[in-house]
Amino acid sequence: MENAIEVKGLAKYFANFKAIEGVDFEVKKGEIFGFLGPSGSGKTTTIKILTGQLDPTEGEAFVFGENVSHLKNPKARKRFGVLTDNSGLYGRLTIYENLKLYCELYDLPLSKIDEAIGFVNLKEESKKKVATLSKGMTQRVVLARAILHEPELLFLDEPTSALDPVNTLHIYEGLRALNKKGTTIFLTTHDMQEADTLCNRVAFLNKGKIRLLDQPNKLKKQYADATITVELTNDEKRQLRRDAAGAEEMYQLMKDNRVVTVHSNEPTLGDIFVKVTGGELV
Numbered sequence: 001m002e003n004a005i006e007v008k009g010l011a012k013y014f015a016n017f018k019a020i021e022g023v024d025f026e027v028k029k030g031e032i033f034g035f036l037g038p039s040g041s042g043k044t045t046t047i048k049i050l051t052g053q054l055d056p057t058e059g060e061a062f063v064f065g066e067n068v069s070h071l072k073n074p075k076a077r078k079r080f081g082v083l084t085d086n087s088g089l090y091g092r093l094t095i096y097e098n099l100k101l102y103c104e105l106y107d108l109p110l111s112k113i114d115e116a117i118g119f120v121n122l123k124e125e126s127k128k129k130v131a132t133l134s135k136g137m138t139q140r141v142v143l144a145r146a147i148l149h150e151p152e153l154l155f156l157d158e159p160t161s162a163l164d165p166v167n168t169l170h171i172y173e174g175l176r177a178l179n180k181k182g183t184t185i186f187l188t189t190h191d192m193q194e195a196d197t198l199c200n201r202v203a204f205l206n207k208g209k210i211r212l213l214d215q216p217n218k219l220k221k222q223y224a225d226a227t228i229t230v231e232l233t234n235d236e237k238r239q240l241r242r243d244a245a246g247a248e249e250m251y252q253l254m255k256d257n258r259v260v261t262v263h264s265n266e267p268t269l270g271d272i273f274v275k276v277t278g279g280e281l282v
């Protein structure tokens with residue numbers, strides 16, 4: 001499968017401070033790839049390099065085979081969409097008018113505006129001025145703008161950080177639909193649940209370095225402990241090992257009709273992150 005993104009030995013120093021160092025990864029076309037890490041781990045710095053907003057100190061990065069140093073050319077940026085916190089919206093214009101400006105810039109039919117506004121669940125607010133919107137609404141307008149031209153690759157920096165649970169789920173649904181239509185998604189988040197729900201593969205970033213990279217399910221299997229928890233009719237919770245002795249005990253408990261529930265002790269991505277990095281996810 002062709003790669004949408006390739007990163008080799010990437011580093012960014014701010015004076016003597018190493019924001020990221022020795023970062024290597026690839027994102028395949030069609031993937032939703034999660035770049036996960038706590039505040040200050042280097043997620044935004046990486047997105048800024050990948051979208052041509054910052055030059056790396058060392059290493060190389062390619063988007064659709066093109067060195068990102070060429071992305072200063074606006075035409076080259078047409079193939080991707082970006083959602084970061086620097087919104088670039090016009091406060092005195094309405095949501096609709098802001099999106100119309102972008103339609104004109106990208107030479108898109110105005111019908112795309114309604115699609116994008118529906119995507120982010122803002123139909124009723126479309127005539128409101130952006131300056132009057134809440135943080136979560138503004139975040140959704142920025143997302144609408146990022147997907148307006150149905151980019152082949154979408155960079156999302158913490159896309160749901162200001163959203164309520166209902167709109168978060170709405171955005172997840174929309175992102176999955178967009179991905180099904182062919183958009184590759186590079187997503188940064190510190191929300192491990194979000195990453196687990198959306199991503200095909202995740203990279204754990206801590207203090208500027210990638211510590212682990214794989215599919216969420218593989219990681220959970222790899223780090224699962226060898227026990228299951230059985231809840232019994234007398235409210236007792238018993239830990240059974242996944243071996244012959246555990247199977248024997250389970251057989252007996254089931255035969256005696258004492259089993260209420262059985263749970264595998266699978267770790268969350270958050271548990272694995274803390275285990276691997278020794279750090280907290282804040």
Ligand SMILES: Nc1ncnc2c1ncn2[C@@H]1O[C@H](COP(=O)(O)OP(=O)(O)OP(=O)(O)O)[C@@H](O)[C@H]1O
Binds near residue numbers: 017
């Ligand atoms: N322009 C800059 N000058 C100096 N230091 C910077 C600059 N930009 C980022 N840094 C530092 O680099 C580190 C990584 O920052 P970055 O914004 O990439 O983190 P992040 O993982 O996106 O964090 P958050 O989740 O809080 O957005 C931080 O310690 C930050 O203070």
